[in-house]
Amino acid sequence: MKTAIYPGTFDPITLGHADIIRRAAKLTDKLVIGVTTNISKSPMFSPEERIAMVKREVSNLGENIEVVGFRSLLVDFARQQGANAIIRGLRNSTDFEYEYQMTGMNAQMASDIETIFLMSDVALQPISSSLVREIAKFGGDISKFVSASVKDDVLGKL
Ligand code: COA
Numbered sequence: 001m002k003t004a005i006y007p008g009t010f011d012p013i014t015l016g017h018a019d020i021i022r023r024a025a026k027l028t029d030k031l032v033i034g035v036t037t038n039i040s041k042s043p044m045f046s047p048e049e050r051i052a053m054v055k056r057e058v059s060n061l062g063e064n065i066e067v068v069g070f071r072s073l074l075v076d077f078a079r080q081q082g083a084n085a086i087i088r089g090l091r092n093s094t095d096f097e098y099e100y101q102m103t104g105m106n107a108q109m110a111s112d113i114e115t116i117f118l119m120s121d122v123a124l125q126p127i128s129s130s131l132v133r134e135i136a137k138f139g140g141d142i143s144k145f146v147s148a149s150v151k152d153d154v155l156g157k158l
Helices: 015-025 047-058 074-080 093-109 129-137 148-157
Strands: 003-008 030-035 065-069 085-090 114-119
Touching: 003 015, 003 074, 015 030, 015 047, 015 085, 015 114, 030 047, 030 074, 047 065, 047 148, 074 093, 085 093, 093 114, 129 148
Parallel strands: 003 030, 003 085, 030 065, 085 114
Antiparallel strands: none
16 A cells, blocks of 8 residues: 655645645545644644644545654654655745755665655645635735635634
C-alpha cells in the first residue's frame, strides 16, 4: 500500500490546502495529513484546534485520508507512518526556493522518501494562512479563501 504525507501548520486550513488534499488523495492509497507547528511561527490556533479543524474540513475529500498531529522531524514522522512520499503544494517561485531547500535536506536524511509537488490551482495561488488571519483581523471578508466553518473559527478567535 502506498502512503503519502501532506504536512503543514494549517493555521488555518485554507481552500488552497483543501484543493491539494483532494487531488493528492487520488494519487495514493492512503494520505496522512501531518499537522505540526513550524518552529518559526506563532500560530493563532493550538495544535489540537488545528487537528480538529483539518479533520472536519477533509471529512468529505476522500475515504483514504487520515489526520495525525506530529512534533518531530518530518522524515521521522513519514517513516513512522510507513510513507514513502511527501506531498507539497507549490504556489509560486518563493515557495519553490523554500521547498527546494527543504526537499534537499529531507533527501539527505531519508533518500528513500520522495517529495512530490502539486501546482496550486491558479485561482487559489495567492492564498496564505497568515494573510487570511491578517485580513480577518482588519475586518476583511475571508470567505473566498476558507470554508464557512473555518471563517467562523477565525472570527471566533478575534
Ligand atoms: N494553498 C494555500 N496556502 C498554502 C498552500 C496551498 N496549496 N500551500 C502552502 N500554503 C501556505 C500556508 O498557508 C502557509 O502560509 P503562511 O506562511 O502564510 O502561514 C505557507 O504556505 C506554508 O505553510 P505550510 O505548507 O503549512 O508549511 P510550513 O512552512 O508551516 O511548515 C513543514 C512546513 C511542516 C513541512 C516543515 O516546517 C517541517 O517539515 N516541519 C517538521 C520539522 C522538520 O522536519 N524540519 C526540517 C525540514 S528540512
